Every structure is written in structure tokens, then in C-alpha cells.
Amino acid sequence: MLLGENEIGHLALGAAVFGGGGGGDPHIGEIMARLAVRRYGPVELVDLESLDDGELIVPCAMVGAPTVMVEKFPAGDEGGRIIAAIEKAMGRKAAALTSAELGGLNGVLPIAWAAHAGIPVVDCDLMARAFPELQMTTASLAGIPISPVAVTDERTNTIVFETIDSPWAETLVRSTVGAFGGSASMGIYPMTVAQARIGAISGSLSRAIEVGRVMSEVSADPVDALCEQLDGYRLISGKVVDVERRSDGGFARGSAVVDGTGRDTGRLVRFEFQNENLAALEDGKVVASVPDIITAVDVHTGHPITTENLRYGQRVSVMAMPCDPFWRSPEALAIVGPRVFGYEFDYETVESIHG
Amino acid sequence: MLLGENEIGHLALGAAVFGGGGGGDPHIGEIMARLAVRRYGPVELVDLESLDDGELIVPCAMVGAPTVMVEKFPAGDEGGRIIAAIEKAMGRKAAALTSAELGGLNGVLPIAWAAHAGIPVVDCDLMARAFPELQMTTASLAGIPISPVAVTDERTNTIVFETIDSPWAETLVRSTVGAFGGSASMGIYPMTVAQARIGAISGSLSRAIEVGRVMSEVSADPVDALCEQLDGYRLISGKVVDVERRSDGGFARGSAVVDGTGRDTGRLVRFEFQNENLAALEDGKVVASVPDIITAVDVHTGHPITTENLRYGQRVSVMAMPCDPFWRSPEALAIVGPRVFGYEFDYETVESIHG
Numbered sequence: 179m180l181l182g183e184n185e186i187g188h189l190a191l192g193a194a195v196f197g198g199g200g201g202g203d204p205h206i207g208e209i210m211a212r213l214a215v216r217r218y219g220p221v222e223l224v225d226l227e228s229l230d231d232g233e234l235i236v237p238c239a240m241v242g243a244p245t246v247m248v249e250k251f252p253a254g255d256e257g258g259r260i261i262a263a264i265e266k267a268m269g270r271k272a273a274a275l276t277s278a279e280l281g282g283l284n285g286v287l288p289i290a291w292a293a294h295a296g297i298p299v300v301d302c303d304l305m306a307r308a309f310p311e312l313q314m315t316t317a318s319l320a321g322i323p324i325s326p327v328a329v330t331d332e333r334t335n336t337i338v339f340e341t342i343d344s345p346w347a348e349t350l351v352r353s354t355v356g357a358f359g360g361s362a363s364m365g366i367y368p369m370t371v372a373q374a375r376i377g378a379i380s381g382s383l384s385r386a387i388e389v390g391r392v393m394s395e396v397s398a399d400p401v402d403a404l405c406e407q408l409d410g411y412r413l414i415s416g417k418v419v420d421v422e423r424r425s426d427g428g429f430a431r432g433s434a435v436v437d438g439t440g441r442d443t444g445r446l447v448r449f450e451f452q453n454e455n456l457a458a459l460e461d462g463k464v465v466a467s468v469p470d471i472i473t474a475v476d477v478h479t480g481h482p483i484t485t486e487n488l489r490y491g492q493r494v495s496v497m498a499m500p501c502d503p504f505w506r507s508p509e510a511l512a513i514v515g516p517r518v519f520g521y522e523f524d525y526e527t528v529e530s531i532h533g
Numbered sequence: 534m535l536l537g538e539n540e541i542g543h544l545a546l547g548a549a550v551f552g553g554g555g556g557g558d559p560h561i562g563e564i565m566a567r568l569a570v571r572r573y574g575p576v577e578l579v580d581l582e583s584l585d586d587g588e589l590i591v592p593c594a595m596v597g598a599p600t601v602m603v604e605k606f607p608a609g610d611e612g613g614r615i616i617a618a619i620e621k622a623m624g625r626k627a628a629a630l631t632s633a634e635l636g637g638l639n640g641v642l643p644i645a646w647a648a649h650a651g652i653p654v655v656d657c658d659l660m661a662r663a664f665p666e667l668q669m670t671t672a673s674l675a676g677i678p679i680s681p682v683a684v685t686d687e688r689t690n691t692i693v694f695e696t697i698d699s700p701w702a703e704t705l706v707r708s709t710v711g712a713f714g715g716s717a718s719m720g721i722y723p724m725t726v727a728q729a730r731i732g733a734i735s736g737s738l739s740r741a742i743e744v745g746r747v748m749s750e751v752s753a754d755p756v757d758a759l760c761e762q763l764d765g766y767r768l769i770s771g772k773v774v775d776v777e778r779r780s781d782g783g784f785a786r787g788s789a790v791v792d793g794t795g796r797d798t799g800r801l802v803r804f805e806f807q808n809e810n811l812a813a814l815e816d817g818k819v820v821a822s823v824p825d826i827i828t829a830v831d832v833h834t835g836h837p838i839t840t841e842n843l844r845y846g847q848r849v850s851v852m853a854m855p856c857d858p859f860w861r862s863p864e865a866l867a868i869v870g871p872r873v874f875g876y877e878f879d880y881e882t883v884e885s886i887h888g
Binding site for chain 1: 618621622688689690691692693694695696697701704705707708709711712713
């Protein structure tokens, strides 16, 4: 598939749905990708299946607090610098880049970088949603080394990390992002195609494009269409009546309360986030939690709302949908389940809560 | 010259004098260098003049708070990892390493690394004393790029920084050092011998060895012998009656007061430090300041006292001596003069104050 402006528009919508409020506002990535393909031509989206086992691919993403990313943009040429740094560190050429994180900005921004660098994008990612920490990837669970990690900023400072494990990469990269002012761009878990067949989620970008296409055909609240397409559940529709948010340790943390309207009048649903929405609660009971995906949609624009854009008075529908089955194993829940984020309850699938 | 245990002992003493209280306690470096030459044989100290213009040399040092370094030791094999990372980043082999900072621990520790890595040490450094920040070097003033900077820790995490300038290297490396727990090891300002002829201070290691040799021949307070050898001035002899110290932003900051005894009875000299001693004051007047070197010596042991080892009740002599003439130009004072460290007075040479 060729990714032109049309596909980029759909991908931005779909990436926002899968972002569950996190991963940064795709709008910036969308603008940058549109400009890049106008200038350099459309980007080739290649199936993981069509590549040779031995080829090297580089998952890329911005890292930092989404609250910062909306004000501190990348320069656009980070992709080339990331690829060059990874190639130098590994002593071999890379065939393509991909998104390290489908959800949010990072589902779209790599398209801009690929257009600028003149290389294809592989149709896969490492989350099929968004997560706040670097070790929360399918690659990490598959035992693929996180290093070398290449981090660069819009000023062209470039850093290559060779860490002994993924928690050290998380610690060191997060500290560097702080020194950069809150956000940076990176290539991470560089892997062969053979490794990606086990350690990446294939088809996630094209799936997001398809979700965005369906949304773009719905004039108003797209949540019913999304729930049908993605086996999701509408948690509540109403008005945002409270938002508490702080930038803390490089993350955007906080919570929001939705006061039901219409058929949901009298209900209150509170959801909590660390970059991404992590848990939704009603009357003290968990009605959805990480790793399932909780997404708030603005019912007027039909667009998902990232956590840093939540505001008092917004009219929203909140939906929850099953995460990729990859995240539901005990091993996966040990690195992305509710307890990892400080909650004292076990994960229950959104289907079992609402089914 | 071959550096065996005898020379290492002298170098540790001399490096402590030139450290001006900073650069970390050379004792740790001395122990590590002694062990390394016992195991791998003596290290060759080569004159800068004897090397070919085109050869690459790598100045090395520990970076962080000396208060941390005394408890968190390097593993001993950092030199090889630093050299390998610099060589990979620059795509060429390095001929030797050297000390980035003569003063303190970093005057001695590179001998351990060179012994372990089986390469020579060049008789030069970038300060001829100690300074707390990475841009405070003769190399920086000579316009030699600080990057690539290779940083590694005792766990073998290794990071290569390609920064746009030296302040960014300072910011990013300092942040990484914090993430590592307060100290790390680095290679910095990798340069050709031709660059080193302009941007390094030649002969500083052998000079420190000679200073240490003279000290080792004095049984008691060596300050008179040091002042004669180094054109220095005894500021006061007395008892440490107050020490205020905190670890702050990766630095050891604080001050100490010496209450004069014997012929200095009735006098009080206060000196202030940020890793290194920065200024000495008596009755509100500056009696010595950075970039000149202020060193406190324990009159019982005859050993210089690093700022993190200052304690109430110590009997000390405090001396001040001229820094290398390199540091006295207006350009140099703009990066290492008193105002850089927050003082509101201009530098006056120690000779002009006491001469």
C-alpha cells in the first residue's frame, strides 16, 4: 500500500483510537506526515510477510510527556539520524523503519520520518496501542534486545545507548528526555524481520488505517461504529466535569470524571491515566483497565481525545475495547497489567466485565 | 617512562595537590592502578611530542559527585569499553588514552584503565587541575569538539553522545550520571595528536609524579616544600572548625572554615567548593580563587584532603598556587573564572594578592 495524505488522515484517526488517550496527539504527526509526503512523495507500507528474514528494521517513536510534545515539535529529519545512528552502532544497513507504538502520535509520525529518509515503513508495531514505558513492548516479551537505542532531538544532538537490559534503557532514556526538555525521538529494539515475526504485531498500521476510514464515514459520534468494528463497549456518554493533571517524572499523570447525560444521566465514570488511560471506574468498581484500551471520543468532532487535551465541559463518549491478545498472557500482564501501574486489582478482560 | 607502583603512588599524591580538593579522592584510583599494573604490568607514559600528528588519543575520566565516587567504584575495565565505543563512533583506532583531568582521582584512574586495556597513556591532560564541568577544558577553549563522548558504568551500560556543543554534552552527560546513581566513567574530546599539541597541557602527569615524589620525601607538613616547588603560598594552618556540605545537581557543594593555630592564631579562613575549592576568604576579602588552585593538606598524614573528606577537627595547612598560565586569558576566565561559579568578583592572580 502507498501512504498518501488520504491514508495519513485515516491513520491519524485510527492511531488515536488505539492510543487510549496516550501516545501524544496524532494531529502533530499527521501534519508533519502530510507535509513530508507532499514534498517527498507517498511512503510505501510493506507487509512484514513480504520481507526477507535477515533484513533489519528499526521501530521508531517520540518519547516523553505528551503535554510537552504538543508544544515542542520534532524537526522532521529525525528518522534519517536515528537510522544512521542505529546502522553505525550495528554495523549494517536498515531496510525500513516502523512505528514502535501504534497508539497516538507515534502511529503517524514515523511516516513523516520515512518520507524524509526515503525508506519504506513496515506494517507492524510493538504495542498495537500505547504504553508509557520502553520495556512495555511485544519485542521485550519476545526477548529481543532493546539496544542499541538511538535518541535524537530537534537540535540534532544524537545519543546511542547500549544498555544491559530494557529497564536500564527506560531509566537512561527517560533521564535524557528530561534533559532535552521533556521529549525526544528514538529508534529502539532494532530487529531482523525474523525477530519481528515473533516480537512485533503484524498488520497494526493497516488496521488503524481501516478504523480511521470507517470513522471518517460517520458524521457524528463514531463510538457505536467503533464498538462494532473493534468488539468494544461504550462505557458512558456525558460531560467532562473534572480533570486533574500533572507532568511528573516525564509523564502526564491524572484523572478525569465524566458525568453521564441522556440515557447515562445520574452515572459518573472516572478514568485515570499515565500518558494513556489506565483504568475506568464506576461506583468504586473497575469497568475497564489496562492492557485493554480505554478511549474518550469528542462527540462533536468525532475525534478521540488524548489525555493532555481533556478539558472541563467536553462532551464525550468513552469506550473500552479488547487489547491485542498478545497482552493477555500472564507474562505480558506481569509487565503491563494493572499492578504494574500501582493498582491493587487483577486484570479482568473488558468482555468478561461487560459481556 | 614506565608507570609502576612507585610512580602511581607519587602520581596519586601529586594529583591530589593539583586537584584543589576536587576530582575525587585519588586513593581509589591509586588502589585500582596498583592492582592493574600488578596484574597487567607497568603502563607506558609517552610524551605527546613523540607521537605522530595523525594518531587519535582519548582523554578519560570519571564524572559525577566525588561524594558518590568514594562509595561506588568503577569495575576497572571501563577504559577498554570507552575506547571501543569511541573507535566505533569515529570509525578509526585510538593509539592511547590520557587523563582528561589531572587533579584528583582522574589523574590516576586512567592508568588502571590503560593497564587493563593494554595501551599507553599520553603525558598530558585537559586542565592541569580539576574542574567540575565538562566544558571547562583546554580542549574546549582550543575549539576541539567534545563529541563523541562515551559514557559507561560499572554494569557495562555504554552510551555514546554526539552533541552539537559542549554545554549540551554537559547537560546530557550530567543527567545520565544522575540516572546511573551519581557517577560514571567517560571518554571525551577524542582528538588527534596534532589537536592535542594545541588543546591539551603537555607534561602534566610527569609533573604531578615529580610533585608526589618530593612530598613523599617530606616527613611532616609538606606545604612549605610544595610552595617552593610550585610557587605557592601558605594561606593558613589550623583546625577545621566548620564544614557545610551537600550533594546538589550531581556536585558536592559546600564550604569549610579553618581556625588558625600557632603563628596563625586568631585568624579564620573560609574556603568554598563545588567539587573543587573555588575561593578562599579572610575577613571578607578574597585571598585566592579559581582558576588558581587551593589545596588543604592534612598536617599529620601530609596528604591533600579532598572536599568530600573534610571533617571537623582536622589539622590542616591550606595553600594556594598559580594555575597553568593557559587559564589566565580573558577567554579562559570566561569559562572558568570566579563569575562562572556565581561569584561577584573578578579573578586576581594568587601572586598579585600575596606577592
